[in-house]
Amino acid sequence: MNDLKKLAKEQKGSRIWLIVSSSGLALSVIAQAYLIVKIVDLVFLQQALFEKIIPLAVWLAIALLARVGFTYFNGWIGVKMATTMKRKFREKLFEKFSSNPLQASIAGQSGHKVSVTMDSVDELDSYFSKYAPQVIQSTIVPLSILIVVAIQHFPSAVIMMVTAPFIPLFYAIIGIMTKKKSEEQMDKMAIFSGHFLDTLQGLTTLKLFGRSNQKKESIEQSSLDFRDATMEVLKVAFVSSLMLELISMLSIGIIALEIGLQLVVFENITFVPAFFILVLAPEFYLALKDLGSAFHTGRGSMGAANKVNEELQQDIQPVNWGNKPLHHLTEPPHIMLDHVGYQYEEDEFELHPVTAEIPAYKQIAIVGKTGAGKTTLLHLLAGLLPPTSGELKVNDASLNEYQEEEWLGQISYISQHPYIFSGTLAENIALGSKKDVTRNEIEEAGQQAGISGFVNGLAQGYDTIVGEGGRGLSGGEKQRVALARAFLKKPSFIIFDEPTTGLDLFTEQILQQSIQTLSKQATMVTVAHRLHTIRQADEIWVMEQGTIVAKGTHEELLQTTSVYQDMVDVQKRSVTL
Numbered sequence: 001m002n003d004l005k006k007l008a009k010e011q012k013g014s015r016i017w018l019i020v021s022s023s024g025l026a027l028s029v030i031a032q033a034y035l036i037v038k039i040v041d042l043v044f045l046q047q048a049l050f051e052k053i054i055p056l057a058v059w060l061a062i063a064l065l066a067r068v069g070f071t072y073f074n075g076w077i078g079v080k081m082a083t084t085m086k087r088k089f090r091e092k093l094f095e096k097f098s099s100n101p102l103q104a105s106i107a108g109q110s111g112h113k114v115s116v117t118m119d120s121v122d123e124l125d126s127y128f129s130k131y132a133p134q135v136i137q138s139t140i141v142p143l144s145i146l147i148v149v150a151i152q153h154f155p156s157a158v159i160m161m162v163t164a165p166f167i168p169l170f171y172a173i174i175g176i177m178t179k180k181k182s183e184e185q186m187d188k189m190a191i192f193s194g195h196f197l198d199t200l201q202g203l204t205t206l207k208l209f210g211r212s213n214q215k216k217e218s219i220e221q222s223s224l225d226f227r228d229a230t231m232e233v234l235k236v237a238f239v240s241s242l243m244l245e246l247i248s249m250l251s252i253g254i255i256a257l258e259i260g261l262q263l264v265v266f267e268n269i270t271f272v273p274a275f276f277i278l279v280l281a282p283e284f285y286l287a288l289k290d291l292g293s294a295f296h297t298g299r300g301s302m303g304a305a306n307k308v309n310e311e312l313q314q315d316i317q318p319v320n321w322g323n324k325p326l327h328h329l330t331e332p333p334h335i336m337l338d339h340v341g342y343q344y345e346e347d348e349f350e351l352h353p354v355t356a357e358i359p360a361y362k363q364i365a366i367v368g369k370t371g372a373g374k375t376t377l378l379h380l381l382a383g384l385l386p387p388t389s390g391e392l393k394v395n396d397a398s399l400n401e402y403q404e405e406e407w408l409g410q411i412s413y414i415s416q417h418p419y420i421f422s423g424t425l426a427e428n429i430a431l432g433s434k435k436d437v438t439r440n441e442i443e444e445a446g447q448q449a450g451i452s453g454f455v456n457g458l459a460q461g462y463d464t465i466v467g468e469g470g471r472g473l474s475g476g477e478k479q480r481v482a483l484a485r486a487f488l489k490k491p492s493f494i495i496f497d498e499p500t501t502g503l504d505l506f507t508e509q510i511l512q513q514s515i516q517t518l519s520k521q522a523t524m525v526t527v528a529h530r531l532h533t534i535r536q537a538d539e540i541w542v543m544e545q546g547t548i549v550a551k552g553t554h555e556e557l558l559q560t561t562s563v564y565q566d567m568v569d570v571q572k573r574s575v576t577l
């Protein structure tokens with residue numbers, strides 16, 4: 001809880017308000033008790049007239065209202081603090097995920113990330129909205145009551161001082177017991193969410209392999225585990241409330257007994273202070289009990305805080321960016337790879353240092369067997385991965401010196417599986433431009449990307465809802481939407497991962513033509529699988545097992561590189577087959 005405590009302490013403004021409001025609450029509690037006692041004394045013992053009681057009754061009403069007001073205000077500050085902290089945590093998580101989106105997306109299950117960002121951060125709420133304000137309230141209110149009681153009748157204050165520590169002691173013990181349980185509960189929830197999302201996303205694959213029943217059972221099991229963990233936490237919570245109630249009732253009983261003896265047997269105290277202490281005693285223990293239950297909820301937050309911290313501390317190498325602008329370019333950027341290398345993790349795939357030049361307007365084709373490292377190289381060129389060695393230079397300055405937005409504003413990366421967001425086709429295409437675009441511009445981009453024929457065949461046209469919850473799109477259609485985005489963006493550097501799987505000839509032609517049009521104003525690097533694309537390139541890089549083994553034009557490579565010759569032979573054979 002220490003991290004959370006530190007964070008709560010950082011909220012200085014809110015803490016000052018909490019102290020002021022809790023002091024007000026303490027005053028109103030004491031005033032309320034005193035006024036009740038006074039009224040009872042006047043009515044029953046002194047048989048006072050109604051007029052004498054009215055002002056006290058009015059003050060009592062004011063004290064009651066003040067008590068309600070201060071309690072509400074404390075709660076309101078707590079909620080405000082919780083909102084601020086939750087926002088901060090979510091911002092940190094999003095910052096972390098977006099500092100290297102590629103690495104973040106492959107590290108861990110998406111469902112787990114969703115669960116941490118939504119549920120675990122929500123779980124922090126109770127610490128800031130309940131526990132932190134309650135600590136202040138439960139320090140000021142009982143302390144003020146204790147002082148008043150000590151002034152009125154010291155022995156009662158001594159009983160309070162002796163019995164009060166049992167309550168925090170008890171909830172400290174419970175806290176230690178629940179910490180592990182609530183962490184387990186959070187773990188189980190994250191596993192359950194991860195499992196559920198994973199299964200939903202892979203439902204088709206599971207069905208095809210006849211594994212849906214097995215998955216159903218494992219989801220059921222993780223849901224039951226989560227239920228059991230929750231029940232364990234609740235069990236401790238119920239037992240702890242019972243015990244806290246018992247301790248405070250016993251303590252009030254002892255005070256009542258002592259007061260009763262002093263009042264009736266020893267006659268050491270008069271009615272007003274005796275009754276005043278009796279009314280105040282439950283208030284004293286109530287404040288401590290409230291702290292107990294707030295502590296329990298706060299403990300739950302601790303498990304969640306650990307989950308969030310674990311996620312935040314996961315080692316993700318961020319892509320570093322600088323402040324240099326890039327928008328003033330008159331021609332596409334000139335890119336230099338100076339011993340640029342990358343390794344995912346120790347003992348995993350390594351892209352060996354690449355030294356190469358990509359002059360403006362040039363078209364580079366990267367070829368190689370599957371797993372050779374082509375996509376990894378594209379990711380480095382796009383600035384989506386930070387090189388683990390060497391430097392990527394753009395117009396003679398390191399890519400790290402440029403502003404992220406400026407660089408990303410220059411490029412279009414058309415991957416094999418572009419992401420289609422839930423929304424209309426028009427909205428998905430408009431994503432390509434940061435400016436507001438007109439429907440005409442969207443349709444023109446669609447036309448250039450060769451998607452207009454397909455769109456015109458849809459009843460809703462560009463207003464058709466696609467992506468999650470909408471109409472599905474084929475691989476070729478998705479790539480054409482991505483191309484339309486690129487036509488809107490007018491990038492100066494295009495990175496294109498050519499589809500490996502069979503597009504029909506017509507779609508392929510459209511894609512080729514569109515790409516050619518787009519590349520007239522840009523530098524382009526393509527992971528190429530088709531001979532046609534490869535031949536057209538100004539330079540071809542041949543990759544094998546993470547190394548560029550040869551560079552040159554189609555003709556040059558045919559003469560010099562056997563791997564390339566074999567690859568071309570395979571391509572030709574597959575076309576003639």
Ligand SMILES: Nc1ncnc2c1ncn2[C@@H]1O[C@H](COP(=O)(O)OP(=O)(O)OP(=O)(O)O)[C@@H](O)[C@H]1O
Pocket residue numbers: 106344345348349368369370371372373374375376377
């Ligand atoms: N996140 C990752 N962590 C570890 N290894 C990875 C990761 N992503 C890819 N790899 C590995 O890096 C190697 C190169 O992958 P990459 O996707 O760059 O190859 P590729 O040449 O583009 O393959 P393909 O033509 O099949 O798309 C592969 O062996 C792959 O398993």
